[in-house]
Amino acid sequence: MSAVVAGASAPVTGATRRPRGGLFRAILRNRKAVVGAALLLLFILLAAFPGLFVPGAHHDPQAIGDLPLQHPSGSHWLGTTGLGQDVYAQLIYSTRESLVIAVVAGLGATVLSVVIGVSAAYLGGFADDGLSMLTDIFLVLPTFPLIIVLATYAGKGNLTVIIIVLILTGWSYGARQMRAQAMSLRNRDFLESARVRGERRSYIIVVEVLPTMISLIVANFLGAALYSVLTAAGLQFLGLGDPNSLSWGTMLYWAQNQGALVNGLPAWALSPGLAVALLGVSFALLNYAFDEISNPALRPVRRRRARTAS
Template sequence: MTATLPTATPAAPERAAGRGLLRLALRSRRLALGLGVLAVFALTAVIGPWLASDPDAVSVDLGQAPSGAHWLGTTQTGQDVFAQLVVSARGTLVIGAAAAVIATVVSVVIGIGGGFLGGVADETLSLVSNVFLVIPGLPLVIVVAAYVKGDGVLSTVLVIALTSWAASARVLRAQTLSLRGRDYVLAARVYGEKRWRIVLVEILPNELAIIVSQFIHAVIFAVLTQAGLAFLGLADPAYLTWGTMLYFAQNAEALTGGAWWWFVPPGLCIALLGTALSLVSFGLDEVLDPRLRTRRPRKGAR
């Protein structure tokens, strides 16, 4: 009888690759720190509204400083600032993620599609991108937001997304123009592969690192833009975000009145969220690009 040798299951290489990616991720302190902060914000956004009290409830404690009863004090109408901060985390992250997803999808379709197709299609899509790049971004966002003011959260998401995709599309187009002349892409064309399969299998995976990085920066841009629009009174005040908290604090003259507990927490959360996303972006660059990995000397080694 001949003994049959045990064969590795197909899932074994995938598990090994997953463990290797996890080890690489843990080597980057920036990535670990950024993911940790993002996990705290995400957990707060998911379960926070059920644990916090009603952010719209008023009390007799008007404009009180932080205390045991109100951890971050109260507003001029007696609303708990901590409850508003926790509930606002969900609205801020939802707007940031939704706008970033739409902007990334538009930039991928226009950038990669135009760069791969070439010809009239590329020139037309490139012209559209150039028009959006020539128009100053912030004035365009303010004008469009003022026009659709009061139409809800969806309008805010669309305004941010449709005014922030052009730069990413230009980067993806340039990368696609470089990739479509590579040998493996030309070989796929010779073998008669369909265009959509060449884009999805040969080109898109090679640009995944750029797309992820652009998505992260799109989230940062969306959060900061929404906060700016809300501070200017151009966002839906009924939808509570960290930006609307700053808007109400500014209207109530919290800065001149010394009510720092009203505007410092939301501003600090916006800064921490942007910092965490930037750390994740830098950490992913270290993990995905071997040239950026820093080798730390072992203990005891000279």
């Protein structure tokens, strides 16, 4: 009889063990996550060490040269601007500002979404009504015209102002998702236990609620970063950024003003646009991958290979 009990208890013990590195393995098994992470890592390296990817003769991307509007060649891989500046060097050095905008604005919008959305769901009552009304107002506002107005009158060309504007206009959708998720958790047993123990509201929100929403918070950050990259590039392309700064949107602005396509220099106009698109693709792929990892219902069904009879 004791042998039967021992044998029955063995599978239970093994089943309760959690494999280490489960999230890391899930990311490696997801093709979207691998491709998105590889692209993002490449941009991080370009932003952190731009000098390693630029020939020594072009380490100053703002240096005015003697050969304006040159076609791509061995000395200028993507040609030169109207002032003789190397386009490839500007493309590499512009990665830093574009990535900073994406990360800082995305992080700020995510923090604001979490604070407003989770607080509204957990507090309830008048606080929920007021915060939900504020979220609905920002959701129905025409975002891009509002961004143009704020960026123009609050401080044209100021990078800090652009980031603040992106945060203020990019938090509402995430806050609605956070509120819906927190509402589904508000009456769970572990939260009721925390209330019975007499824990403070701030402790319950930070320690009990937020850890269960990590996947949604990460997905919200990636979506906000994608929004920030595309919107900031659009603002700078319209001339609402600092024309003397190094960013992909500013490169597009000068390529249009100096007639890159008219002068037969498509690489000058297309390369920053392609960089913006690839950075956006990296955030989008990581977003889709985290959705699939956190929600098994969204994972693609893989056909099993039929085993051939021996």
